[in-house]
Amino acid sequence: MDLNIRGRKALMTGASRGLGKACAMALAQEGVDLTILARTRDVLEATCAEIRAATGVDVTPVVGDITTAKGRADALAACPEPDILLNNADGPVPGDFRDWTRDDWMAALDAMMLSPIEMMRLTVDGMMARGFGRIVNIVSRSVKIPQLELGLSNGARSGLVGFVGGLARQTVARNVTINNLLPGIFDSDAQRRHIEGMLEPGGKTFDQIWRERAAANPAKRYGNPAELGAYCAFLCSTHAGFVTGQNILVDGGSYPGTF
Numbered sequence: 001m002d003l004n005i006r007g008r009k010a011l012m013t014g015a016s017r018g019l020g021k022a023c024a025m026a027l028a029q030e031g032v033d034l035t036i037l038a039r040t041r042d043v044l045e046a047t048c049a050e051i052r053a054a055t056g057v058d059v060t061p062v063v064g065d066i067t068t069a070k071g072r073a074d075a076l077a078a079c080p081e082p083d084i085l086l087n088n089a090d091g092p093v094p095g096d097f098r099d100w101t102r103d104d105w106m107a108a109l110d111a112m113m114l115s116p117i118e119m120m121r122l123t124v125d126g127m128m129a130r131g132f133g134r135i136v137n138i139v140s141r142s143v144k145i146p147q148l149e150l151g152l153s154n155g156a157r158s159g160l161v162g163f164v165g166g167l168a169r170q171t172v173a174r175n176v177t178i179n180n181l182l183p184g185i186f187d188s189d190a191q192r193r194h195i196e197g198m199l200e201p202g203g204k205t206f207d208q209i210w211r212e213r214a215a216a217n218p219a220k221r222y223g224n225p226a227e228l229g230a231y232c233a234f235l236c237s238t239h240a241g242f243v244t245g246q247n248i249l250v251d252g253g254s255y256p257g258t259f
């Protein structure tokens, strides 16, 4: 299927590794030029070189932190009129809510709710004026299946999807869609960090927990980031113009409900 987005421009935060990188590669394979923001220069530049070599599209790296005003300004300076926006950044570490301070909550809100909303504020009116826009937020299954050890994610990400539900209905008439991808377990750095955060002295090993999580999934495996990237590319296509405000699980069937 031709996704009809060749020559479009995508601004992608948190796309140097893992799920964000897979989305970047999938869009690049469709001929979309990319601007990618992440904090670690060498990893970012290596990813940009890899995508450029594999696909031939223009890929511009921006070193920065999307939770800062400077990071957002630098991203927009490099790609002032994006057709496609991917919002992605770090998730939280597991823990007990009794230990979290207001600063911990503000950092979680900045990464998982307020920065994506600010990026939408900075880009959505231009997209509407130009008559095309695709915004995808990488969120988490935690908004549908609260993860007991991830209270910061359960809380902050729910704020984002609640906000998007309203905004998406105000932009779609101008061909600007906004959708949230809700990953389940994927084989990535964030998954490994998550499991490391669950280790307890004398408890299960990393390998035991890794295997148990795969076994508990109906697919009996972790997702491959490319599987989420392909879904992202479809949502960014011209064919997906009637899909908006949706929270789309990509989780191997781990969410147990019918709806």
Ligand SMILES: NC(=O)c1ccc[n+]([C@@H]2O[C@H](COP(=O)([O-])OP(=O)(O)OC[C@H]3O[C@@H](n4cnc5c(N)ncnc54)[C@H](OP(=O)(O)O)[C@@H]3O)[C@@H](O)[C@H]2O)c1
Residues within 6 Å of the ligand: 013, 014, 015, 016, 017, 018, 019, 020, 037, 038, 039, 040, 041, 043, 064, 065, 066, 067, 088, 089, 090, 091, 092, 111, 138, 139, 140, 141, 182, 183, 184, 185, 186, 187, 188, 189, 190, 191
């Ligand atoms: N993987 C899973 O199984 C899974 C499941 C549910 C939800 N999620 C969520 O999905 C998101 C992506 O997960 P992942 O597995 O792809 O993570 P990952 O492999 O750790 O990649 C995260 C990417 O975001 C960048 N990044 C992080 N914080 C940033 C910031 N403040 N500003 C700019 N760039 C930033 C990282 O680069 P730098 O570190 O260099 O900045 C990297 O490119 C996370 O929010 C995660 O919690 C993942």
